[in-house]
Amino acid sequence: MKKVLEGSRAVAEAVKVCRPNVISAYPITPQTHIVENLSQMVADGDLKSEFINVESEFAAASVILGASVTGARTYSTTTSQGLLLMLEVLFNIAGLRLPVSITCANRSVSAPINIWNDHQDAMTIRDSGWIQLYAEDCQEAADMQIQAYKIGENPEISLPVMVNMDGFILTHAFEPVELIDPQMADKFLPTYKPNRYLTTKDPMTFGILAEPAYYMETRYRLVQAVDAAKSVIEEVANEFNQMFGRYSGGLVDKYRLEGAKTALVGMGSVVGTMREVVDELRDKGQNVGLLKVRAFRPFPKEAIFDALKDVDTIIVFEKALSLGWGGILLNEIKTVFYGKRKLPRLCGFLVGLGGRDIPNQSIIDAVKKAESETVEDQFVDLRTELIGIGE
Amino acid sequence: MEKEESTMDKKVATKKKEPIVESQVAPGHRACAGCGELLAARLVMDAAGKNVIATCATGCLEVVSSAYPQSAWKMPWIHSLFENPAAVASGIEAALRALGREKEAFVIAQGGDGSTADIGIGCLSGMLERGHNILYVCYDNEAYMNTGVQRSGLTPFEASTSTAPSGEISWGKTTDKKPMPEIVAAHGIPYVATASVGYYADLQKKVKKALSIQGPKYIQIHCPCPLGWIHDPALTIKVAQIAVQTGLIPIFEMENGKITSVRKIIKKRPVEDYLKLQGRFRHLLKKTGGEDEIKRIQTIADHNIEKYHLM
Amino acid sequence: MPKSTRPEGIAVKPGSSKEYKTGSWRVKKPVFKHEKCNDCRICVMVCPDGVIFGEDKKYWADMEFCKGCGICAEECPVKDIEMELEVR
Numbered sequence: 001m002k003k004v005l006e007g008s009r010a011v012a013e014a015v016k017v018c019r020p021n022v023i024s025a026y027p028i029t030p031q032t033h034i035v036e037n038l039s040q041m042v043a044d045g046d047l048k049s050e051f052i053n054v055e056s057e058f059a060a061a062s063v064i065l066g067a068s069v070t071g072a073r074t075y076s077t078t079t080s081q082g083l084l085l086m087l088e089v090l091f092n093i094a095g096l097r098l099p100v101s102i103t104c105a106n107r108s109v110s111a112p113i114n115i116w117n118d119h120q121d122a123m124t125i126r127d128s129g130w131i132q133l134y135a136e137d138c139q140e141a142a143d144m145q146i147q148a149y150k151i152g153e154n155p156e157i158s159l160p161v162m163v164n165m166d167g168f169i170l171t172h173a174f175e176p177v178e179l180i181d182p183q184m185a186d187k188f189l190p191t192y193k194p195n196r197y198l199t200t201k202d203p204m205t206f207g208i209l210a211e212p213a214y215y216m217e218t219r220y221r222l223v224q225a226v227d228a229a230k231s232v233i234e235e236v237a238n239e240f241n242q243m244f245g246r247y248s249g250g251l252v253d254k255y256r257l258e259g260a261k262t263a264l265v266g267m268g269s270v271v272g273t274m275r276e277v278v279d280e281l282r283d284k285g286q287n288v289g290l291l292k293v294r295a296f297r298p299f300p301k302e303a304i305f306d307a308l309k310d311v312d313t314i315i316v317f318e319k320a321l322s323l324g325w326g327g328i329l330l331n332e333i334k335t336v337f338y339g340k341r342k343l344p345r346l347c348g349f350l351v352g353l354g355g356r357d358i359p360n361q362s363i364i365d366a367v368k369k370a371e372s373e374t375v376e377d378q379f380v381d382l383r384t385e386l387i388g389i390g391e
Numbered sequence: 392m393e394k395e396e397s398t399m400d401k402k403v404a405t406k407k408k409e410p411i412v413e414s415q416v417a418p419g420h421r422a423c424a425g426c427g428e429l430l431a432a433r434l435v436m437d438a439a440g441k442n443v444i445a446t447c448a449t450g451c452l453e454v455v456s457s458a459y460p461q462s463a464w465k466m467p468w469i470h471s472l473f474e475n476p477a478a479v480a481s482g483i484e485a486a487l488r489a490l491g492r493e494k495e496a497f498v499i500a501q502g503g504d505g506s507t508a509d510i511g512i513g514c515l516s517g518m519l520e521r522g523h524n525i526l527y528v529c530y531d532n533e534a535y536m537n538t539g540v541q542r543s544g545l546t547p548f549e550a551s552t553s554t555a556p557s558g559e560i561s562w563g564k565t566t567d568k569k570p571m572p573e574i575v576a577a578h579g580i581p582y583v584a585t586a587s588v589g590y591y592a593d594l595q596k597k598v599k600k601a602l603s604i605q606g607p608k609y610i611q612i613h614c615p616c617p618l619g620w621i622h623d624p625a626l627t628i629k630v631a632q633i634a635v636q637t638g639l640i641p642i643f644e645m646e647n648g649k650i651t652s653v654r655k656i657i658k659k660r661p662v663e664d665y666l667k668l669q670g671r672f673r674h675l676l677k678k679t680g681g682e683d684e685i686k687r688i689q690t691i692a693d694h695n696i697e698k699y700h701l702m
Numbered sequence: 703m704p705k706s707t708r709p710e711g712i713a714v715k716p717g718s719s720k721e722y723k724t725g726s727w728r729v730k731k732p733v734f735k736h737e738k739c740n741d742c743r744i745c746v747m748v749c750p751d752g753v754i755f756g757e758d759k760k761y762w763a764d765m766e767f768c769k770g771c772g773i774c775a776e777e778c779p780v781k782d783i784e785m786e787l788e789v790r
Contacts, residue, residue: 021489022482050485054478055517062475062514066446066482069469072489074482092471097709156707196713198444198467198483200496204713205462207453207470214459218710225707408741414752418767419719422750424727425771430750437752456719463719591747617771625772625785628748 002178007138007170008033010177011077011103011163014142016047017185018101018149021072021192024052024063028082029115030167031105035077057082061089061102068098069206071197073149076100079167080107080121087124093160094129095222096206099152099192100160103145106268106319107167108354116355117166119268119320122296123328129222131161131229132297133249134267138175140294141165143240143248146180146189150236153192157229164296166269168355180244188243226298233295251300253292254307256282260289263311264367265333267293270317270351270358277363288367293329304336308344315370316348317363317380326377347373351380415441420463421455425624427614427631428452428530431588432501435528435612436466438595439602442496444487446480448506449473451537452530467496474511476500477518477527484523493524497602500527504545505535507611508569519578519607526601526608529571532616540619544569547639548691549684550671552619557674562684567691572611576645580607583645587613589631590642593654597644613640621670630668636660638692641699656701662689720767724751728770731788732763738780745774745783 005013011034015023023042025035041047050067054060057078064074078086083104093100104122108114122132131151135141141163148161165171196204210218230251237249253271256278257263264274271292281288291307293300308314318329325331330348337343347370352358362381369375415436422429432452436443443466447453453470456463471479480500487493500518502511507529518525534552535541542552548567551557555564576583582604586594594612601608615631617624634640635654639662642654663685666672675681675688696702739759746754746761753764754774763774775783 022485024482024485048489050489052481052485052521054481055513055520058475059478059481059514059517062471062478063482063485065471065475066469066479066484067486067489068482069479070444070483070486070490072486074486088472089475095712096471097712158709195708198469199492200442200444200467203465203467203716205457205464205468205716206713208457208459208462208712208714209454210459218712221707221710225709228707408757410757411743411746411755416752417717417719418751418753418764419722419724420751421722421724424750424769425773426750430748430773433750433752434747457714460714461719461722462714462716465716468716623772625776627750627771627773628777 002176004174005138005177006033007141007165007173007175009037010138010142011145011165012037012041013179014145015075016041017180017182018075018146018189019073020049020075022050022052022064022067023075024054024060025076025078026054026057026060026082028057028079030107030171031077031079031103033171034103034105057086058089061086061093064100065089065093065096065098068100069096069198071192071194071199073192074100077103077105079105080109083121084109084124090125090130090160091128095218097158097225098160099149099158101145101148101152102160102162103141104162104164105167105171106164114354117169117319118353118355119164119318122162122164123320125162126297129159129226130297131159131226131233131295133161133163133295134293135163135165135170136269136271136292138170138173139177140248141170142177142180143246146185147236147240147249150189151229151232154232155195157225157232159225159229164268169269184243188240230298230300249294251295251303252307253294255290255292257289257291257307259287260311261287262289262313262315262367263308264288264290265293265314265316265329266290266318267296267329268319270319273358273360274317274363277360277367280360280364281367299332301336304333305340309342311344313345313347313370315367316346317351317366318348319350319352321350321377330376345374348376349378349380356381415443415465416456417463417465419461421458422451423618423624425617425627426451427588427616427627428503428532429455430627431530431594431612431614434588434591434594435499435598438598439497439499441466443499444483444496445499445501446471446476446483448476448502448511450503450506452501452503454537473506475514476502476506477511478514480525481518481521481523484525498525500525502529503536504529504531504533505543508544508571515575516578519575519580522606524605526610529609529611530614531611532614532619534619536616536619545571548688549675551674552671557678562674572609572645575609576648579648580609581605581647582608584610585613585640585642586610587631587635587640587642588615589628589635590654593642619671622668626668630665633660633665633668637662637665638696638701639665641695641701643699650699653699653701656696659696659702662692723766724769725766728768728788730770730772730785731765731768732770732772732774733784733786734761734763735782735784736760738782740780742779744777744779748773748777
């Protein structure tokens with residue numbers, strides 16, 4: 001059934017059909033509507049979940065950790081400062097191999113404080129072992145949520161999954177969304193049955209101290225598991241497609257890349273704008289295509305190479321920086337071509353940081369610039385008249 | 392040892408003539424010889440019985456008992472982080488309810504004084520406010536022992552620790568213990584108790600009583616640390632008992648905000664009897680001006696005796 | 703390809719600490735005289751490692767684990783336990 005819903009509501013509806021046993025979250029703009037929707041569903045008896053209101057995001061993550069290790073399916077959502085506050089617990093969750101799911105309503109990170117969208121927050125956990133998916137629109141945000149549990153709860157994977165959706169741009173946008181039928185959801189996503197969990201029937205000690213003689217092997221196993229997630233992400237997307245009739249997941253998405261000599265690369269909602277730009281440029285006769293990176297972790301090297309191997313110029317548009325190094329996505333894409341016979345020209349732009357609007361023309365101008373210059377880490381639409389303040 | 396107290400403990404101890412079963416906290420853990428905290432944990436878990444799911448903060452208790460591939464814990468147990476045993480326990484309790492398994496086990500959260508009073512006080516407060524059915528046990532050995540005896544919020548006045556040491560111009564910690572039992576009780580929870588590993592029968596009684604009550608419960612157990620407090624490991628029980636007998640460590644129960652029981656001091660001991668047993672207070676007995684400082688500590692003890700009607 | 707990527711090294715079996723024999727730490731050992739014992743079982747209660755067992759006025763410490771802390775000897779109300787320097 002298709003309904004016009006606010007993105008936050010679409011995600012809440014998707015979470016509802018996943019039947020989480022325990023939900024715990026701390027409100028933070030722009031994720032608040034997700035938690036408020038879920039609280040109302042619980043208060044009305046529509047969602048049979050233990051909803052634990054906590055005193056901080058740190059506690060929220062700890063609560064879902066405790067619930068998950070007891071055998072429950074759990075959910076939380078956060079962003080920006082909240083994500084950073086729970087960082088310690090997120091690493092703990094990944095190390096404990098608990099398949100919890102968190103929606104991150106991507107927002108920039110203080111200071112200065114800014115409540116609007118960019119990807120800096122989610123980038124802070126790219127080293128943690130969490131699986132990270134990026135949604136382009138509200139439909140994908142909802143669909144990825146149910147797939148997230150299926151991916152994470154696979155016993156060979158047993159990893160936490162973060163679904164990223166751009167704060168305000170998607171969380172507060174009203175879009176037509178195909179709701180997932182609860183009975184079909186139950187068929188797609190059966191009850192969570194972990195192999196080991198806290199129970200008096202089979203007592204185990206979790207969270208052990210691993211001395212130097214043992215630690216490296218746990219990390220090695222974690223590497224293997226995160227890598228194995230690549231194929232599982234694809235499998236689950238195919239299963240989802242079979243059951244619900246749309247391919248709304250997987251590692252990457254290609255748009256008009258056939259025969260393209262220039263490829264634009266992006267993640268999240270900006271891809272929607274980039275699709276329109278590709279159409280406009282194609283109409284003008286330019287040989288341009290688009291690659292959407294859906295799964296950022298595990299980084300789909302092989303899939304990206306496969307999609308872009310015949311392209312001459314790659315232009316990355318991204319929303320996060322590694323200060324002191326450069327654009328994060330740009331630099332990761334560069335490594336895809338390391339050691340390969342053909343090295344395409346790689347350009348990178350930073351767009352929409354702190355929620356700045358990204359008009360189609362800005363992307364078009366950037367593409368034009370990249371034709372003649374190999375630019376990297378260039379800020380799109382920089383207001384030069386403002387630079388000089390504080391110098 | 393006071394005759395009165397030994398008779399009482401003897402009476403309770405002699406009731407049991409059943410065969411001695413192995414503890415719920417198995418031997419082979421790496422606690423120091425004479426460790427007060429491990430003794431307390433063992434007494435807590437044996438009083439609680441087999442149906443327990445426990446969380447534990449990072450600290451001595453966790454490190455000595457859960458080094459891969461060995462674990463001293465016979466019940467399902469999880470260590471997550473330093474500051475979150477209360478929050479993790481909240482999640483466990485919520486999951487048990489959600490999965491229809493509330494009757495399966497008692498949920499016990501454990502932390503040292505560092506976790507409870509300092510870095511984890513936020514999570515503890517949230518757990519208390521939400522009314523979870525969890526027993527929180529604080530093992531108070533009065534410093535961050537596992538990392539090297541650094542001072543905590545529960546380190547007593549003028550104890551010497553590695554981050555607030557006595558020195559040429561310092562007497563040690565300049566403030567007294569954070570009043571954790573009162574802070575916890577102010578949340579309006581049904582049961583708060585202080586206990587001492589020196590009064591082990593009383594401790595076990597309190598654990599059993601707490602577990603019979605629904606809602607959040609808190610027990611703070613005073614545990615000597617032979618290494619950190621610098622005393623003969625054989626004297627762990629004695630040191631704990633004398634601490635109580637000076638009035639420095641009041642033993643009481645609070646139910647729904649009111650003190651309902653207090654362990655009376657039969658024969659009051661001067662604080663010096665307690666201080667002289669421990670190297671962490673040596674400076675008070677050796678340095679010039681120490682007598683004045685001891686008088687100040689005596690005032691703290693006397694104030695407790697008056698406030699809690701210990702005599 | 704790995705045979706399995708399932709979680710390992712995360713959880714361990716309960717009570718497996720008994721594989722580590724802390725008895726090797728001892729300098730002094732408790733000697734239970736079995737002369738004046740009155741079955742009070744205070745020694746059983748106060749052992750931090752919980753390794754004192756027995757019945758009917760005959761108690762003993764599990765020497766595989768006893769660390770020789772001396773609390774049992776100190777607390778025995780009838781002084782039926784003595785700490786002796788252990789010769790190995």
